Amino acid sequence: MAKKYYITTPIYYLNADPHIGHAYTTIAADVMARYKRACGEDVFFLTGTDEHGANIAKSAANAGLTPREWTDKMAVKFKTLWEALNIKYDGFIRTTDPRHERVVQEIFEILLKKGDIYKGTYSGKYCMSCEAYFDDGELLPGDCCPVHKRPVELLEEETYFFKLSAYGDRLLKFYEQNPDFLSPKSRGAEITSFVKAGLRDLSVTRTKVKWGVPVLSDPGHTIYVWFDALVNYISAIGLGEKLGLKEYADDKINFDEVWPADVHLIGKEIFRFHAVIWPAVLMAAGIALPAKCFAHGWWTIEGEKMSKSLGNFIDPRDITQKYGVDPLRYFLLKEVPFGGDGDFSIDSFKKRFNADLANDLGNLLSRTLNMAAKTGDIPADYKPQGAFADKVAQTEARYSANMDALTFDKALEAAWALISGMNKYIDESKPWILSKTEPEKARTILLELIYGLQKAAVWVQPFMPSVAAEMQNRLKPGPIGKYAPLFPRIEG
């Protein structure tokens, strides 16, 4: 049986249109899913939308819609964007799906029965926009939310708590025994010291928020959006069926064949939820823990933080309609080491497009095919020998190791080292001159180049699926056609 691979994006909160930040995570997950599929693994790639909470109700009201109408409309925007970006997911979960809601309720009741959830009173400083309480130490001067820079409200309510405080030691032990869980390492230290400082029980219900999943045994409470949202990773893959819930009777997905997740891809701002609360909830419910939680960085736009007030949210289609989908996918994962922060500017996009895609890859393909067309066709089963074969094998090993480690930029760097190496190989060996004196040698060089390009097509496929298909088509065995440049240079 093929090895299974389960990868998730966060489910996106439907209070605003999708932008380049959402696209980044989802493209990265799609790249990984395509890579693992190409490796022959049995991939399940899950994405979706987070649809409950006071902010959604507010956005809906502002638009003159019911929350349901609003989320139906917004979920379509995300799905449409993923289609436009050539994202091939296996599951799309919406937290308003009644089947998801039922699993959330069930997990809550399981924890309640075990005593990991208990009823109490909470009073604290609450940001309505974050839908979260803040400690004094986290607030900005004037009791302002560190995210929204607006004053928080003092709130007291009857609430259910999740006994997070009881899980500190177990979490620390888990991190220690599973050093890859907190990824990248540079961000893991922050989580470990947060847990070491001592965890407090977490309020997991609201009485004021009506747009949420009601607690089954106490419907005056709705379940906190974060608790609700995290459960998507297990509700979407058949846990309901395993728990014997009738809503899931027709579920085709076998939970035990998919779970645990191999990687949860997330943005750094939600690392704590995924690396602290989520594993603790799973421990409490007696469910296995995910293998890895990878927190990537943020994009600034032309040097500025993306924000509503600056109006600098980039719709990825602004780029793809002009320059194509694949170049954007390539740029986002090549420009910045995955895990770090990056800056998106049109200028750097154009530079990278011209240098890496037009000059290196596109040019190599045109030169090679133009020369090869003069000397014959492309054979079906050529295998290089010697130094060139070694170079390809080394590149392949570097590429795979980096893909497996989610260091996408380094995987691409490995591929591009061979690509620019091949351009240099042409410059130095001058096959068009060599063909007059040593035609056999010239022919071998061209066959090597074709082989190298066929390999490159495989390596770029997860990042640029349409480009790879076009390369494979041009490089397939048989007579060589005449083609337009793969990446016409961007002028100006």
Ligand SMILES: [Zn+2]
């Ligand atoms: Zn806030």
